[in-house]
Amino acid sequence: MFKKLLKLTVLIFILICAGLILYSWYLSVKVEKRFAGRRWSIPSTVFSDITILYPGQRINRSLFNKKLNSLGYREVSHNPRKKGEKKTASTKVTIYLHDLKAPSLTRKGFPVKIRFLQNKIEAINRADTGKSVPILELEPEEIMQFFGPEREKRHLVSIHQVPEDLIHAVLAAEDGRFYKHHGIDPRGILRALYTNLRHGAILQGGSTLTQQLAKNYFLTPERTISRKINEAILSVIIEAIYEKDEILEIYLNEIYLGQKGSISINGVGEASFFYFDKPVSTLSLPEAATIAGLIKGPNYYSPYVGKSRCKERRNMVLHAMHRKGWINNDKLKAALSAKVESAGFNLQGKKAPYFIDYLYRQLEKLYPPEVLNSLGLSIYTTLDTQVQAAAEKALKEGLSRLERSNPALRRKKGEEKLQGAIIVMQPKTGYILAVVGGRNYTVSQFNRITQSRRQPGSAFKPFVYLTALNDFTPASRLSNEPITYMIDGKPWEPQNFAPSDELVVSMRLALTKSFNLATVDLARKVGLDKIIKTTDRFLFSTPLKPYPSLALGAFEVIPLELARAYCVFAADGMLPYPLSLKDVTDENGKLLKQKHMNIERLTSPAKAFIISSMLRSVVSEGTARSLIGRGISWPVAGKTGTTNNFRDAWFVGYTPDILALVWVGFDNQDSIFTTGSTAALPIWADLMNSVPQYVSENWYKIPPGVVKETVCSESGLLAHKGCPESMEEIFLKENVPTVFCPIHNKPGLFRKIFKFMRKDDYDTKN
Amino acid sequence: MTMTLKIKWLKILLAVALCLPAVGCMKPALTPEPPPSPESPSTPRVLASLQLTEQGKSLLNKGKPDAAIRALERAINLNPGSGENFYYLSQAWLMKEEAKQAKEFNNLAEIYLNEYPEWTVRIARQKDRIQELEK
Numbered sequence: 082m083f084k085k086l087l088k089l090t091v092l093i094f095i096l097i098c099a100g101l102i103l104y105s106w107y108l109s110v111k112v113e114k115r116f117a118g119r120r121w122s123i124p125s126t127v128f129s130d131i132t133i134l135y136p137g138q139r140i141n142r143s144l145f146n147k148k149l150n151s152l153g154y155r156e157v158s159h160n161p162r163k164k165g166e167k168k169t170a171s172t173k174v175t176i177y178l179h180d181l182k183a184p185s186l187t188r189k190g191f192p193v194k195i196r197f198l199q200n201k202i203e204a205i206n207r208a209d210t211g212k213s214v215p216i217l218e219l220e221p222e223e224i225m226q227f228f229g230p231e232r233e234k235r236h237l238v239s240i241h242q243v244p245e246d247l248i249h250a251v252l253a254a255e256d257g258r259f260y261k262h263h264g265i266d267p268r269g270i271l272r273a274l275y276t277n278l279r280h281g282a283i284l285q286g287g288s289t290l291t292q293q294l295a296k297n298y299f300l301t302p303e304r305t306i307s308r309k310i311n312e313a314i315l316s317v318i319i320e321a322i323y324e325k326d327e328i329l330e331i332y333l334n335e336i337y338l339g340q341k342g343s344i345s346i347n348g349v350g351e352a353s354f355f356y357f358d359k360p361v362s363t364l365s366l367p368e369a370a371t372i373a374g375l376i377k378g379p380n381y382y383s384p385y386v387g388k389s390r391c392k393e394r395r396n397m398v399l400h401a402m403h404r405k406g407w408i409n410n411d412k413l414k415a416a417l418s419a420k421v422e423s424a425g426f427n428l429q430g431k432k433a434p435y436f437i438d439y440l441y442r443q444l445e446k447l448y449p450p451e452v453l454n455s456l457g458l459s460i461y462t463t464l465d466t467q468v469q470a471a472a473e474k475a476l477k478e479g480l481s482r483l484e485r486s487n488p489a490l491r492r493k494k495g496e497e498k499l500q501g502a503i504i505v506m507q508p509k510t511g512y513i514l515a516v517v518g519g520r521n522y523t524v525s526q527f528n529r530i531t532q533s534r535r536q537p538g539s540a541f542k543p544f545v546y547l548t549a550l551n552d553f554t555p556a557s558r559l560s561n562e563p564i565t566y567m568i569d570g571k572p573w574e575p576q577n578f579a580p581s582d583e584l585v586v587s588m589r590l591a592l593t594k595s596f597n598l599a600t601v602d603l604a605r606k607v608g609l610d611k612i613i614k615t616t617d618r619f620l621f622s623t624p625l626k627p628y629p630s631l632a633l634g635a636f637e638v639i640p641l642e643l644a645r646a647y648c649v650f651a652a653d654g655m656l657p658y659p660l661s662l663k664d665v666t667d668e669n670g671k672l673l674k675q676k677h678m679n680i681e682r683l684t685s686p687a688k689a690f691i692i693s694s695m696l697r698s699v700v701s702e703g704t705a706r707s708l709i710g711r712g713i714s715w716p717v718a719g720k721t722g723t724t725n726n727f728r729d730a731w732f733v734g735y736t737p738d739i740l741a742l743v744w745v746g747f748d749n750q751d752s753i754f755t756t757g758s759t760a761a762l763p764i765w766a767d768l769m770n771s772v773p774q775y776v777s778e779n780w781y782k783i784p785p786g787v788v789k790e791t792v793c794s795e796s797g798l799l800a801h802k803g804c805p806e807s808m809e810e811i812f813l814k815e816n817v818p819t820v821f822c823p824i825h826n827k828p829g830l831f832r833k834i835f836k837f838m839r840k841d842d843y844d845t846k847n
Numbered sequence: 848m849t850m851t852l853k854i855k856w857l858k859i860l861l862a863v864a865l866c867l868p869a870v871g872c873m874k875p876a877l878t879p880e881p882p883p884s885p886e887s888p889s890t891p892r893v894l895a896s897l898q899l900t901e902q903g904k905s906l907l908n909k910g911k912p913d914a915a916i917r918a919l920e921r922a923i924n925l926n927p928g929s930g931e932n933f934y935y936l937s938q939a940w941l942m943k944e945e946a947k948q949a950k951e952f953n954n955l956a957e958i959y960l961n962e963y964p965e966w967t968v969r970i971a972r973q974k975d976r977i978q979e980l981e982k
Contacts, residue, residue, distance in 0.1 A: 138892070185917045215898050737928060738927060782928060782959070
């Protein structure tokens, strides 16, 4: 009997051992698989463009200060001594710049003093040497990160980057016998048991770093016996497979160390930046002890929650380090007396959400979501956060202003409210500086710049006039008389927005005043097929039909396409590719993708110049002349647009430096009861007044192929002495009038011959 | 001074006077240095843009066309009317063997620099190189 029992016991024991071995083998495979592959998901980060500053630059001080704050520069009362500090006074700001790391551009941080004179940068000098800085690049701003479901932020570091003080601090705080045990520390368990029994409370845990790693990496956090057993087995397996330093490195990168909003701060690398705004390798002893002290309760001991509690915990770690012999008396004394100084952080709402959505649609064609969420890519864009902020503010305030002025525009439900959209571009390069796709992203993520299709109305007219330039000139006469057209057997009677006595107008005046009748007359004379052919080249995605109403913009466009098309006038006839994504690098900084400006000639510089000249008249004398009263005193070309029943209000305005399109309307096509010049134009003006760094007050140089001539104001033909009123007008070289005005007394024979023999272009001053 | 000596000195002076225009007309030795920038740095924007143009040129000399394009794009954003930036952009795209973009930028350079003969020559030479690439 006894023998049978013994045999059974031995058999059971053997079975348990075999089971244990098999289970351990299974766990070891799991451990190897987990640690062999990519150990962590690192979110990809989207960055804005760099910001360029130079002496003499106009600047919006308020937006600039916000920019510095967004870049993580914190205000100090002393002269900045460390990277990331700034000291602001009324006429200057001293900044200790962060290092700049961007594709094709790296720069070490240094202290710089920027002096202001009213709204201009007067001088930029190095604060250490006094040397003048002719051009300063501020680092790209972090806009957002693509997190996986775990939403962990982590900056990976190797064990060699971690200072010895931090390693000792962590070991002293959590596992002083790390290099002596083999995954489980029975002495540590007993010591913790003794301490806890002695104090009648759970003061110490007996878990080793390896056990903590096993728990965090493989197991769920519930406290059960089975989990504890698994944790113990895993710890032994990890210690058997990996070296101590490797285990420590994984631990230091894994450990949870705090919370920033909904994002968890993991690993000492990220914690170092989060708490002290510095790389881990530069941590001081007190800072290292602070971070080590956080492991036990990051949100309890955080310096952002309670500095005294944080200091107490830090000092306990320092004492533990001293007891272990890792720091001497002097170091201990100095560290104990150090203040707890943290960097501070800003919890910001989603930045440029519509721009990010637009960018994301491009990124997902290149990289699947699991790559974006985990491989730690850096994505550099064209976004200018100051312009973005200015655009968002201008739109918000502009729409509120409209609602206040007209109660009929007010809506209770958020999704039914008056809407608007803005896109800002640099026309020569195609850089997209800002996208505001709607009034409130939280209410509606629908991007009215890239996704909506709305009728442009009169904002389309420049494309009709461009088509006409082959055969017509700005001085050509057009009929502004009401005419009834028969379209598919039905009468169509276009009307001017306001009645006009002028039955015959010049092409320039027709565009300046946005006369519908004259524009339709022009379109008829040019040929609708030719206009459609022109718009095809501008890559409008909506197929157009050859109806006369096409000339008045009675078809739909995507606002992004319209803005891009206007860039042709602003950029010497070149159509730019609208660029938002510039570079993508991997987590090591290796360039994976690069996009440059891309241009294509669509029309001649001469034609583009003539259209810009006519659109400048729109601003100086036409439907956009109210811009002057809104502080826009520099040369601007632009076009207002208003559709039938006032469903859409547009203003597209540009200079050689910047182009912005503003649209206002209701998503459900309700009327806004007002025009582009009343609804959209003021928003454009507010935006431009907020970004003085983009205002050079320059205008276009007259290109070859453009001729200036004096013509009769009445006939549009060459002026002579008999013409009571004449004006200077510009023409394509091939379309210069050669006939004298027949309405007034004719010139003499000699003058005719003289004019006929003149063949050369001549430039005149603007 | 005797008459003969006076005449002799007059001849020397005359010879020197005649030579001066000839010296002035002598073609300068050909150097690889680019012609002077047509931009008069009269505005802070232009001055800042020139800094970036120089960055772009330096990067081209180092054989880094992509980095050069970046710098030159920034230069254009600051000073869209600079023909020099378009010229160097064309050069960068030529270095990348992309004839289409090289051609577009060279054409733009031609428009902006048509008043400067030294640049016109360089642009014409660049046009030839682009045409070679297109073949």
